[in-house]
Amino acid sequence: SQQGEEDPQALSIQEGENATMNCSYKTSINNLQWYRQNSGRGLVHLILIRSNEREKHSGRLRVTLDTSKKSSSLLITASRAADTASYFCATVTNQAGTALIFGKGTTLSVSS
Amino acid sequence: EAGVAQSPRYKIIEKRQSVAFWCNPISGHATLYWYQQILGQGPKLLIQFQNNGVVDDSQLPKDRFSAERLKGVDSTLKIQPAKLEDSAVYLCASSPGSEGEQYFGPGTRLTVT
Numbered sequence: 001s002q003q004g005e006e007d008p009q010a011l012s013i014q015e016g017e018n019a020t021m022n023c024s025y026k027t028s029i030n031n032l033q034w035y036r037q038n039s040g041r042g043l044v045h046l047i048l049i050r051s052n053e054r055e056k057h058s059g060r061l062r063v064t065l066d067t068s069k070k071s072s073s074l075l076i077t078a079s080r081a082a083d084t085a086s087y088f089c090a091t092v093t094n095q096a097g098t099a100l101i102f103g104k105g106t107t108l109s110v111s112s
Numbered sequence: 113e114a115g116v117a118q119s120p121r122y123k124i125i126e127k128r129q130s131v132a133f134w135c136n137p138i139s140g141h142a143t144l145y146w147y148q149q150i151l152g153q154g155p156k157l158l159i160q161f162q163n164n165g166v167v168d169d170s171q172l173p174k175d176r177f178s179a180e181r182l183k184g185v186d187s188t189l190k191i192q193p194a195k196l197e198d199s200a201v202y203l204c205a206s207s208p209g210s211e212g213e214q215y216f217g218p219g220t221r222l223t224v225t
Contacts, residue, residue: 004154030211040221042116042203043155045213088154092211099145099168100214102154 004089004103012109019076021106023089030092037086079110116217124223130192137206147203
């Protein structure tokens with residue numbers, strides 16, 4: 001079963017705008033990770049946030065984590081056409097060991 | 113550093129046939145994973161190896177799927193016999209063994225007709 005649920009399922013924006021994707025999960029986590037998948041390609045790790053962290057930055061990415069609400073958000077600032085991809089949140093729970101439990105993903109389209 | 117290698121990239125078979133996928137993880141990575149990704153969904157774990165031992169295969173349909181990781185390095189995933197619902201992308205990933213990020217291969221797209 002899938003642990004995470006991303007919202008929205010699809011998002012279309014213009015270059016230069018910010019994109020925000022949300023993820024909710026069901027059980028206690030060890031950490032939460034965000035991955036990007038370009039069409040027909042493998043997944044690429046973007047950022048990891050641990051359960052005792054609230055916010056993390058990496059370049060144009062900002063991730064927040066609210067363990068009380070079991071939710072996370074990924075913000076991409078100043079988006080580019082190259083950001084067009086599917087974005088997945090994935091959790092590592094104590095029960096699952098180090099295996100990732102993925103949500104269904106958000107499809108982001110950035111037009112120039 | 114070379115990434116995770118998978119082959120073949122694409123495979124088309126008829127139902128009830130068998131198929132095998134190969135994965136070579138990043139050198140030195142102790143943990144290897146196989147995921148199944150059905151179109152429009154996120155990847156789902158099939159099996160996790162730590163070195164050459166199985167850590168988790170609870171979601172592997174063992175009546176038709178099998179996997180092995182000989183010598184704790186590369187791995188093969190086999191489906192026999194294939195069903196239509198096995199059409200998916202099969203992703204291999206590896207990690208150094210910590211709780212952290214996983215490194216994914218390009219995947220094998222399987223179509224069962």
